[in-house]
Amino acid sequence: MVTTSKKIWMDGVFVDWDDASVHVLTHSLHYGLAAFEGIRCYEGSTGSAIFRLSEHVDRLFESAHITLMPMPFSKKEVIDAIIETVRVNELASCYIRPLAYVGVGAMGLYPGDNPIRLSIAAWPWGSYLGEEALEKGIRAKISSFTRHHVNVSMTRAKISGYYVNSILAKWEAKKSGYEECILLDPDGYVAEGTGENVFIVSKGVLKTTPLTSILDGITRNAIIQLAKAKHIPILEERFTRDAMYVADEIFLTGTAAEVTPVRELDDRTIGAGKPGPITQALQHDFFRIVRGEDPTYANWLTPI
Numbered sequence: 001m002v003t004t005s006k007k008i009w010m011d012g013v014f015v016d017w018d019d020a021s022v023h024v025l026t027h028s029l030h031y032g033l034a035a036f037e038g039i040r041c042y043e044g045s046t047g048s049a050i051f052r053l054s055e056h057v058d059r060l061f062e063s064a065h066i067t068l069m070p071m072p073f074s075k076k077e078v079i080d081a082i083i084e085t086v087r088v089n090e091l092a093s094c095y096i097r098p099l100a101y102v103g104v105g106a107m108g109l110y111p112g113d114n115p116i117r118l119s120i121a122a123w124p125w126g127s128y129l130g131e132e133a134l135e136k137g138i139r140a141k142i143s144s145f146t147r148h149h150v151n152v153s154m155t156r157a158k159i160s161g162y163y164v165n166s167i168l169a170k171w172e173a174k175k176s177g178y179e180e181c182i183l184l185d186p187d188g189y190v191a192e193g194t195g196e197n198v199f200i201v202s203k204g205v206l207k208t209t210p211l212t213s214i215l216d217g218i219t220r221n222a223i224i225q226l227a228k229a230k231h232i233p234i235l236e237e238r239f240t241r242d243a244m245y246v247a248d249e250i251f252l253t254g255t256a257a258e259v260t261p262v263r264e265l266d267d268r269t270i271g272a273g274k275p276g277p278i279t280q281a282l283q284h285d286f287f288r289i290v291r292g293e294d295p296t297y298a299n300w301l302t303p304i
């Protein structure tokens with residue numbers, strides 16, 4: 001159960017958590033066209049700050065643009081509304097969920113003049129896959145489900161309907177006794193997790209899948225920049241599931257999952273069966289940055 005907070009921002013006004021409802025004929029509820037973001041606010045030594053807020057808002061607008069949803073607010077208004085939502089709820093650390101969706105109007109597949117609505121919720125949410133997952137790594141499987149083809153779903157957009165695929169994959173993984181799964185793209189190459197990007201380390205080289213069938217993750221981008229700063233060779237290129245089996249390290253990145261090591265994939269031990277040195281170093285850097293402990297990346301943080 002989600003931990004409740006006090007207020008949710010809906011179309012420009014704050015409403016009480018319990019009153020944040022929509023009509024059942026809301027178009028998005030039927031066909032899944034809605035753009036969302038997942039953003040985190042972290043509590044650090046000098047107060048709370050939102051991680052890479054402007055990048056998240058940019059991506060929300062891109063998702064809306066790709067799917068022809070005219071955003072009813074400016075970027076500046078959305079940024080201010082997100083900050084205000086964290087403040088109003090008096091949350092030191094939280095997960096923030098903006099959602100742009102197609103409101104009530106036409107019920108056919110041409111939503112024409114239906115209003116585009118925007119809500120912003122924030123609530124306390126600890127580590128997505130658990131503290132132990134961050135520390136020791138998770139057991140994952142390759143999903144029997146395939147990730148999207150770019151001409152079926154445009155994967156650069158974070159669109160609600162796409163996540164039916166993720167939910168089915170996650171359900172299968174959990175029921176089979178794994179914590180998470182990794183999906184292959186329609187050509188059979190590694191794509192991403194249900195809500196995370198994938199990295200492997202092979203012989204000192206860090207690799208991540210290119211931006212063809214995956215979401216352009218903001219955590220993925222941060223990890224690429226951190227690896228470059230550490231002079232770790234990094235390649236964005238396709239790789240196969242067996243390349244993962246023989247990799248020295250695997251980890252997943254995402255706002256929810258943060259930097260989660262994978263210690264086992266399809267019952268094969270990865271590396272030494274525990275988080276490897278490059279994973280640990282990048283994870284360490286990441287958590288220092290989000291907590292405001294590394295002034296080099298202060299521009300990634302928006303203080304509350």
Ligand SMILES: *Cc1c(COP(=O)(O)O)cnc(C)c1O
Pocket residue numbers: 038158192193194195196197214215216217218219220253254255256
């Ligand atoms: C949100 C998401 C990610 C991670 O993106 P971040 O910007 O790092 O949170 C990766 N893959 C999918 C499918 C996602 O939905």
